[in-house]
Amino acid sequence: MSSSTFKVVTIAGATGPLGFHIADAFLNDRSYKIKILRQKPESENKNASLLASKGAEIVYVDYNDRNDLVKALKETDVIVCAIGGAEFLAPQRALLVAAKEVGVKRFIPSEFGSDIKAITGELHPLHKVKVEFLQELEKSGMEYTIIVTGLFQEYFGTLGFDHKNKKAKLYADGNTKIANTSLPDIGKYTVESLKLPEARNGTIRVSAPVLTLNELLQKYEEITGSKWEVSYDLTVRERYKSNTDPVPTMLDDLSAYIAITLDIKDLHNDKFSFTPRPADEAISALVKS
Ligand SMILES: NC(=O)c1ccc[n+]([C@@H]2O[C@H](COP(=O)([O-])OP(=O)(O)OC[C@H]3O[C@@H](n4cnc5c(N)ncnc54)[C@H](OP(=O)(O)O)[C@@H]3O)[C@@H](O)[C@H]2O)c1
Incomplete structure (x- = not known):
């Protein structure tokens, strides 16, 4: 792996579940100056305090104020956006505009999930x-890396696994493949991506060993030491769209969609220096929690 020419990495959204682990991995790596953008007004946050205690500089910005953003991004070589929530797009767009103005060298957008450019269905x-x-990012001329990680292992529950009640309500066929990565590993992959030639204007796809829904269920059963009650609901998406009874919730529809978009091909795992945590360990941790 070659060395990186980048010196300053600015992470937006570092107080969230994903951003925290990305920022933490960069701080543990110790090769970069780490700045964390937080939205104004200033507020207390446990993750931000922890990251600051490890050496991150916290900078508050108004994402609606271009001058404020430009000032905050000065000297930044790489932006990692880990902003989430329904309103994530506006601040991410504002970051891209300011990044162009400042001359930021690389932009890593808030992705870290399915390989969305490869999805063929609706x-x-x-x-x-x-x-x-x-598409805007690619057209902008800014160098970028899209990081595709499959489902966060910590979120296996969204597939319908309910370890507390030893029940699974699955929204896709049991043979559906699920790429998955732990949050700490996503942090490490993001750090190492800066040294990979393939990451320059490219998509990096990584995952712990990919398992089918049936294989995940089997692991849950082994780890909890009991047979689970399993049901399948394979018409959630159609019912949601046509408002047909029983009408699923928006979240059920999202879970059903996610379950069928995690079969990620052409992984780059072999380009990285470490082996990702397998799903078993994540499931054990979830069951103990
Ligand atoms: N693959 C998967 O399983 C999976 C699961 C969940 C999420 N994701 C993806 O991971 C990314 C991050 O998700 P997350 O759940 O970790 O994020 P999140 O917790 O929703 O947001 C992270 C941080 O972003 C900042 N933020 C939130 N809304 C903002 C806004 N409107 N303007 C400016 N800053 C805002 C907040 O930090 P401050 O207040 O400190 O600024 C917040 O703590 C998203 O792209 C999401 O789609 C993937």
């Missing part, structure tokens, strides 16, 4: 806006 609205942004 896109969920959340992915639609993400794809639109990726």
Whole structure:
């Protein structure tokens, strides 16, 4: 792996579950100056305090104020955006505009999930806006890396696994493949991506060993030491769209969509220096929690 020429990495959204682990991995790596952008007004946050205690500089910005953002991004070589939530697009767009103005060298957008550019079926609205942004990013001339990680292992529950009640309500066929990565490993992959030639204007796809829904269920059963009650609901998406009884919730529809978009191909795992944590360890941790 070659060395990186970048010196200053600025992470937006570092107080969230994903951003925290990305910032933490950069701080543990000790090769970069780490700045963390937080939205104004100033507020207390446990993750921000922890990252600051490890050496991150916390900078508060108004994402609606271009001058403020430009000032905050001065000297930044790499932006990692880990902003989430329904309103993530506007601040991410503002970051891209300011990054161009400042001369930031690389932009890593808030992706870290499905390989959305490779999805052939109808896109969920959340992915639609993400794809639109990726097109804007590619057109902007800014160097970028899209990082595709599959499902966060910590979020296996969204697939319908309920370890507390030893029940699974699955929204896709049991043979559906699920790429998955732990949050700490996503942090490490993001850090190492800066040294990979493939990451320059490219998509990096990584995952712990990919398992089917049936294989995940089997692991849950082994780890909890009991047979689970399993049901399948394979018409959630159609019922949601046509408002047919029983009408699923928006979250059930999202879970059903996610389950069928995690079969990620052409992984770059062999380009990285470490082996990702397997799903078993994540499931054990979830069951103990
Ligand atoms: N693959 C998966 O399984 C999976 C699961 C969940 C999420 N994701 C993806 O991971 C990314 C991050 O998600 P997350 O859940 O970790 O993020 P999040 O917790 O929703 O947000 C992270 C941080 O972003 C900042 N933020 C939130 N809304 C903002 C806004 N409107 N303007 C400016 N800053 C804002 C906040 O930090 P401050 O207040 O400190 O600024 C917040 O703590 C997203 O792209 C999401 O789609 C993937």
